[in-house]
Amino acid sequence: MSAYISKSITGQVQAFFVVNDASEGLPWHRTGTMLPEAPTLEKAIQLGAFDHDIELKPLFLELDVGTIQMPNRVAVIDKQDRKILGSVSETFALQQRYTWAQSLRPLIEDHGMTIDSGGLLKNGKTSWLNFKTNQVADIRPNDPVQNYVLAADGVTGLRSAMLGRVSIRTVCANTEAAAMSEGTMVKLKHRGDIETRWEMLVQAYACSFEADVEKWRAMANQYVSTAQLTEFIDELTGKTAEQEKRSGGTRDKIIAAFEGGIGNTGSTAWDLFNAVTEVVSHSPGKGVNGAMNALDSQWFGSGAKQIARAQAILVGGL
Secondary structure (H helix, E strand, C coil): EEEEECCCCCCCCEEEEEEECCCHHCCCCCCEEEEECCCCCCHHHHHHHCCCCCEEEEEEECCCCCEHHHHHHEEEEECCCEEEEEEEEEECCCCHHHHHHHHHHHHCCCCCCCCEEEEHHHHHHHHEEEEEEEEEEEEEEEEEEEEEEEEEEECCCCCCCCEEEEEECCCCCCECCCCCCCHHEEECCCCCCCCHHHHHHHHCCCHHHHHHHHHHHHHHCCCHHHHHHHHHEEEEHHHHHHHHHHHHCCCCHHHHHHHHCCCCEEEEEEEEHHHHHHHCCCCCCCCHHHHHHHHHEEEEEEEEHHHHHHHHHHHHHH
C-alpha cells in the first residue's frame, strides 16, 4: 500500500492524502504525491497542516470616515501564514485542529480503525480525517462495500464538528452512503467547552452499517424498467426530460452510468443507485480547486444530499 498527499499551488496542504494501491495509479482527482506508507495519527496531523495554530482577533471595517471595530465579530487567523480564514461571533468556541485530531485516537486504539485519508478543504476552513473500519460486506457476488468513519471540523462557524459514517463501493470507489444521510452524522456546534464535548463524543461513538447493507442488497434484487428509470430521474432532479434538456442536467450521465458504469448491469435499483453515486463521486469540478470542491460537495454539500435522496427514493420503492 502507498499513500498520496495533494497540495495547493502555494504549497500548503489544501486537498488530501489517501492510502491507495500504487498499481491503480493516482486517485480519481488526478493530483497528489505518493508517500512510502500510510500515515500515523501524528504524521496525519503534520501532513494535513493540522498543527497550525489558529487565533481569534478583533475584526475592523475600513470606511471613508475611518476604521471601526466590528461589534460581536472576530477574525479567524492562521498564525503561521497570517491568512484570514473567515470571521465568527464572539461566542464562537475555537477548537485547534491538532486538538481535534488527537481526540480521534480512540477510533484507532479502541476500535481498530486505520487512517485512510485526510487534509484541508475550503482553503483551510475545514479539516477532515477518514478512518477505515474492519466492516465490509458483499452486496452481490464480487461487489463489496467498505465502511469508513469520517470526522470533520470547521473553524469559521459555517461547519460544525462532525463525526459520521461513509461507505465506499470498492469496485469503483463510489461513495454509497453520504455521512449526512439517515442521521448517521453527529454534529457539535462550537459553543461552550467544545474540546471536552468533542472528546466525549469520540469516546462514546459507535457505528454500524448493517441496516444500509440490507437496503442495498434489496436494491440488488429489484429490477428497474425503462419507465421506472424515467420516473426515478424525474423525482431525483425535480425535472422532466424536456425541462432538463432545456436547462442542461445530469439525466444523460445517470442513464449512461446505469447502463455502463463500473460494476453495473443496467438492470437493478442497485445499478441505478450506483449510477447516481458514480456521477457524484467522480465529478472533478472546475478550476484549480475543482476536485477538492467536488469532494466537499460529495461528503458535506449538494452531492451528499443527492446521494441521500437517491437512496431514500429507491428504498421507498419505484
